[in-house]
Amino acid sequence: MRPEGASVVDDGVQCSFAMEYHGPPITHDLPRAVPINVERIPVAAVVAQVSLSDKLYLPVAQPISAADITKKLSKQLTLDSESTVSPTSVIAFERRTGDGNDCVSKEGTGTTVSPTSVIAFEEIRDCELSSSGALDGRYASGELSDVIHRSTGLVSSSISHERSHELLGGAGSSGTLGFCDSFGKSGDLPGSSGLLRVSNGCGESLDFNDLNQPEWASNESVLSLDYPSSRVSSLKIGDCNNEPVADARRNPVVTFRDIESEGEDVQEGFSGAEPEIIRSKREPLVKVRKGACYRCFKGNRFTEKEVCMVCDAKYCSSCVLRAMGSMPEGRKCVTCIGSPIDESKRGSLGKCSRMLKRLLNDLEIRQIMKGEKLCEVNQLPSECVYVNGEPLSQEELAILQNCSNPPKKLKPGNYWYDKVSGLWGKDGQKPSKIISPHLNVGGPIKADASNGNAQVFINGREITKVELRMLKLAGVQCAGNPHFWVNEDGSYQEEGQKNTRGYIWGKAGTKLVCAVLSLPVPSKSSNPCEEQVNHLVSRIVPDYLEQRTLQKLLLIGYSGSGTSTIFKQAKILYKEVPFSEDERENIKVLIQSNVYRYLVILLEGRERFEEENLNDKDKNQSSDESGPIGNTNGKDDKTIYSICPRLKTFSDWLLKIMVSGNLEAIFPAATREYAPLVEELWNDSAIQATYSRRNELEILPSVASYFLEQVVKILRTDYEPSDVDILYAEGVTSSNGLSCVDFSFPQLAPDVIIGTVDQHDSLPRYQLIRVQARGFGENCKWLEMFEDVRIVIFCVALSDYDQFDIDGDGALVNKMLLSRKFFESIVTHPTFDQMDFLLILNKFDLFEGKIEQVPLTVCDWFDDFRPVMSHHRSNNTNSSSINSSPSLGQLAFHYIAVKFKRLYSSLTDKKLYVSLVKGLEPHNVDDGLKYAREILKWDEERPNFSLLNEYSIYSTDASSFSH
Numbered sequence: 025m026r027p028e029g030a031s032v033v034d035d036g037v038q039c040s041f042a043m044e045y046h047g048p049p050i051t052h053d054l055p056r057a058v059p060i061n062v063e064r065i066p067v068a069a070v071v072a073q074v075s076l077s078d079k080l081y082l083p084v085a086q087p088i089s090a091a092d093i094t095k096k097l098s099k100q101l102t103l104d105s106e107s108t109v110s111p112t113s114v115i116a117f118e119r120r121t122g123d124g125n126d127c128v129s130k131e132g133t134g135t136t137v138s139p140t141s142v143i144a145f146e147e148i149r150d151c152e153l154s155s156s157g158a159l160d161g162r163y164a165s166g167e168l169s170d171v172i173h174r175s176t177g178l179v180s181s182s183i184s185h186e187r188s189h190e191l192l193g194g195a196g197s198s199g200t201l202g203f204c205d206s207f208g209k210s211g212d213l214p215g216s217s218g219l220l221r222v223s224n225g226c227g228e229s230l231d232f233n234d235l236n237q238p239e240w241a242s243n244e245s246v247l248s249l250d251y252p253s254s255r256v257s258s259l260k261i262g263d264c265n266n267e268p269v270a271d272a273r274r275n276p277v278v279t280f281r282d283i284e285s286e287g288e289d290v291q292e293g294f295s296g297a298e299p300e301i302i303r304s305k306r307e308p309l310v311k312v313r314k315g316a317c318y319r320c321f322k323g324n325r326f327t328e329k330e331v332c333m334v335c336d337a338k339y340c341s342s343c344v345l346r347a348m349g350s351m352p353e354g355r356k357c358v359t360c361i362g363s364p365i366d367e368s369k370r371g372s373l374g375k376c377s378r379m380l381k382r383l384l385n386d387l388e389i390r391q392i393m394k395g396e397k398l399c400e401v402n403q404l405p406s407e408c409v410y411v412n413g414e415p416l417s418q419e420e421l422a423i424l425q426n427c428s429n430p431p432k433k434l435k436p437g438n439y440w441y442d443k444v445s446g447l448w449g450k451d452g453q454k455p456s457k458i459i460s461p462h463l464n465v466g467g468p469i470k471a472d473a474s475n476g477n478a479q480v481f482i483n484g485r486e487i488t489k490v491e492l493r494m495l496k497l498a499g500v501q502c503a504g505n506p507h508f509w510v511n512e513d514g515s516y517q518e519e520g521q522k523n524t525r526g527y528i529w530g531k532a533g534t535k536l537v538c539a540v541l542s543l544p545v546p547s548k549s550s551n552p553c554e555e556q557v558n559h560l561v562s563r564i565v566p567d568y569l570e571q572r573t574l575q576k577l578l579l580i581g582y583s584g585s586g587t588s589t590i591f592k593q594a595k596i597l598y599k600e601v602p603f604s605e606d607e608r609e610n611i612k613v614l615i616q617s618n619v620y621r622y623l624v625i626l627l628e629g630r631e632r633f634e635e636e637n638l639n640d641k642d643k644n645q646s647s648d649e650s651g652p653i654g655n656t657n658g659k660d661d662k663t664i665y666s667i668c669p670r671l672k673t674f675s676d677w678l679l680k681i682m683v684s685g686n687l688e689a690i691f692p693a694a695t696r697e698y699a700p701l702v703e704e705l706w707n708d709s710a711i712q713a714t715y716s717r718r719n720e721l722e723i724l725p726s727v728a729s730y731f732l733e734q735v736v737k738i739l740r741t742d743y744e745p746s747d748v749d750i751l752y753a754e755g756v757t758s759s760n761g762l763s764c765v766d767f768s769f770p771q772l773a774p775d776v777i778i779g780t781v782d783q784h785d786s787l788p789r790y791q792l793i794r795v796q797a798r799g800f801g802e803n804c805k806w807l808e809m810f811e812d813v814r815i816v817i818f819c820v821a822l823s824d825y826d827q828f829d830i831d832g833d834g835a836l837v838n839k840m841l842l843s844r845k846f847f848e849s850i851v852t853h854p855t856f857d858q859m860d861f862l863l864i865l866n867k868f869d870l871f872e873g874k875i876e877q878v879p880l881t882v883c884d885w886f887d888d889f890r891p892v893m894s895h896h897r898s899n900n901t902n903s904s905s906i907n908s909s910p911s912l913g914q915l916a917f918h919y920i921a922v923k924f925k926r927l928y929s930s931l932t933d934k935k936l937y938v939s940l941v942k943g944l945e946p947h948n949v950d951d952g953l954k955y956a957r958e959i960l961k962w963d964e965e966r967p968n969f970s971l972l973n974e975y976s977i978y979s980t981d982a983s984s985f986s987h
């Protein structure tokens with residue numbers, strides 16, 4: 025076995041890959057070995073009172089001299105600086121990028137906008153690709169698992185999966201937990217962590233005892249969530265062609281650039297639509313050249329910077345800790361501490377930037393972000409929130425924010441509130457939410473609050489046109505410009521009348537209608553209509569809301585991505601009786617109908633081919649013979665695609681039925697009668713000739729061959745579909761768009777389990793819910809129904825990269841792009857902002873074959889795919905041998921995984937898990953779903969490892985504990 029970290033340098037030509045990287049794709053900033061400079065450690069111990077012109081006394085945390093703290097910290101620092109340099113990762117990586125002749129690291133123009141700060145993120149694509157491209161093949165399906173990212177966050181270029189498990193175990197048991205312990209018991213702080221403890225002069229002492237509270241676990245999720253995709257304005261990854269070649273040796277890790285020019289938009293864009301009330305903004309104390317750091321005046325707009333939440337001063341990574349001190353109120357210059365934040369930055373509160381994550385350990389980050397979110401001065405100023413035209417008092421704001429169903433992400437602005445129904449919206453706009461009713465906040469509602477012109481009134485407000493549409497769809501009579509009185513439970517009556525005319529939410533479909541119209545629906549948590557919502561859901565998914573012990577996995581993907589195949593696989597894999605007798609009977613009929621449909625497609629193809637052939641003949645004849653054209657008619661109109669009159673009659677009849685849409689009605693009921701004819705048809709040479717050109721029949725699905733080739737058997741009355749037949753069959757799960765299956769993963773090999781029943785009961789239960797993509801439309805608000813889902817499994821068909829489909833506007837669009845668009849809309853949907861995502865890249869079998877014929881670059885998104893292939897390419901794609909080069913398909917898969925991971929982290933600042941799957945192979949799907957289970961398990965254990973987070977690992981490296 026080659027020593028880890030050794031690079032593979034063959035003769036220059038064949039040096040394509042650095043072999044030592046066996047890990048998952050790298051989507052994170054690579055760990056930087058930052059030698060800790062004592063002088064740079066911010067110690068905000070001494071609070072100087074700086075008198076400012078506005079008579080504000082601001083506590084200033086000045087860095088104390090290095091000498092003062094050297095003694096105190098040296099021990100800890102030695103540990104830190106040693107452990108920060110992970111010898112297996114950074115060094116190995118550097119060496120490779122330096123030596124590998126082919127691995128020229130280029131500076132890409134790619135900018136991934138980190139929404140948390142105005143920081144763009146630039147990666148050395150080529151090296152990353154080749155580093156991640158150096159696969160040993162072990163990543164297939166479940167093993168693709170970026171266990172490393174997931175468990176330790178250690179993006180190491182040479183640590184194998186196995187090793188990462190060791191790391192997790194080691195650090196978890198000895199290192200981190202012990203560390204945690206010492207905090208808990210002593211209540212005092214060892215070594216360098218004391219940095220944070222230092223009083224900030226605002227009377228807010230940061231108490232580390234808090235760290236052990238469970239709240240921390242949830243706090244973490246707050247850090248990075250919830251960015252509407254619109255805020256991420258420029259996402260351009262790749263395209264490194266025009267860029268100068270950077271010095272890979274000097275610059276082996278991620279470099280950053282600031283996108284200041286676009287920054288303002290990115291940062292503030294989210295407040296665009298509403299009439300903001302912004303308090304006068306504090307200006308930075310210094311003026312600097314655009315793009316430069318406000319402290320050292322160095323750098324340009326491409327250097328990564330952290331921004332002060334108050335005055336917008338920007339600091340480079342060398343200065344930020346000095347300029348911001350211990351950050352008791354989060355990211356503010358020390359001189360800005362105590363000042364309210366710039367409201368346009370409210371959305372970023374508590375959302376840590378990549379830069380800070382690199383500079384500080386997880387513990388520190390959590391503490392700072394907690395302060396940033398929770399300290400009093402950063403809270404929303406009540407006088408900036410107007411409700412029905414009146415500014416709120418402190419108390420009113422408190423009432424509003426603490427009610428059982430508060431408006432989400434309240435920002436300064438003008439809002440209207442219908443206290444009777446709970447409808448809530450921005451001034452001049454349709455309602456955006458239904459909040460708790462009867463709150464005593466703001467003034468009385470005005471008729472023109474939502475600027476409606478529908479001439480229909482609800483509780484004194486003239487409603488908007490969309491609301492009117494919703495009312496009509498909900499069956500509310502709206503003729504004669506009525507004035508309605510709508511209560512919080514959705515019951516409504518006409519003003520001045522006593523009788524309740526009905527319930528707006530009474531109809532099961534109303535919630536869906538609202539989703540489509542982007543109108544709010546009553547929230548589950550506080551609304552009396554909960555029952556009705558439950559009914560709606562439970563009719564589709566029995567006991568859906570009752571079974572709270574179930575862990576729910578939502579399976580979703582663009583149509584054709586293979587979700588129903590995976591769903592069926594799960595049934596076959598984990599259910600003792602995957603399909604009931606009834607189901608099997610239905611599926612049998614379905615399969616038989618499908619086969620007739622395939623036949624009809626063949627017959628249509630046959631006609632087309634026959635015509636084409638005849639036309640060709642005509643042309644040839646008319647050009648050969650100089651005689652009149654009429655002579656050629658009726659002479660030889662036979663081609664290999666011609667069939668005998670009897671079959672022609674049958675074929676015409678089938679086609680006619682198909683066109684009339686009655687195929688399902690007639691077949692397979694008439695199967696018995698027509699089976700012999702079908703058999704004859706199938707065996708006819710013309711049909712076989714057509715079948716051999718089936719690739720030209722676009723609408724014939726690829727699974728058709730599987731069924732057509734056993735057509736005779738299938739159309740027999742005693743046909744019983746096998747599991748594989750069911751797996752391949754189209755349409756089994758799509759009847760109502762939503763299907764679910766409960767199961768548990770078998771724990772051990774079947775022969776080990778003896779007392780199956782008991783064991784089965786104790787196993788964790790899972791529910792796989794498959795939603796059909798079709799009909800989602802742009803707006804997938806009804807996904808709110810899936811609030812208690814634990815993980816979203818998003819399925820993408822790799823083989824879609826050269827496929828096209830009609831999009832919402834009727835344009836023909838690459839299916840991979842459509843899939844990406846759908847992915848974006850799902851991952852940014854608020855319902856899922858707390859959830860993990862597992863991306864299943866499916867249909868690898870098709871993909872592997874296809875990519876040898878059709879370049880991946882036909883898809884615009886993949887136009888910078890430049891695989892570096894080894895000369896010793898093996899055809900062995902099962903790649904069990906460690907040293908075999910990855911196939912083109914594997915490289916491409918890896919590349920696509922990285923694309924999605926970057927996209928995902930740019931949208932959510934979270935990490936995407938990826939799994940490679942061949943949906944038709946059971947063990948593959950098994951691996952994929954078990955990977956989802958592992959993610960959930962790890963998610964549960966995370967609180968116990970609160971210190972063992974992806975960032976803290978750099979400073980409290982496991983290796984320092986492993987001796």
Ligand SMILES: Nc1nc2c(ncn2[C@@H]2O[C@H](COP(=O)(O)OP(=O)(O)OP(=O)(O)O)[C@@H](O)[C@H]2O)c(=O)[nH]1
Binds near residue numbers: 590753797942
């Ligand atoms: N070759 C290959 N075909 C697959 C794979 N997974 C699914 N398919 C086929 O792809 C087609 C679409 O798969 P489905 O599972 O029906 O996809 P879906 O996500 O349910 O799509 P809709 O029903 O359109 O929403 C079917 O014909 C499957 O048999 C795979 O891994 N390899």
Ligand SMILES: [Ca+2]
Binds near residue numbers: 584589755758
């Ligand atoms: Ca399907």
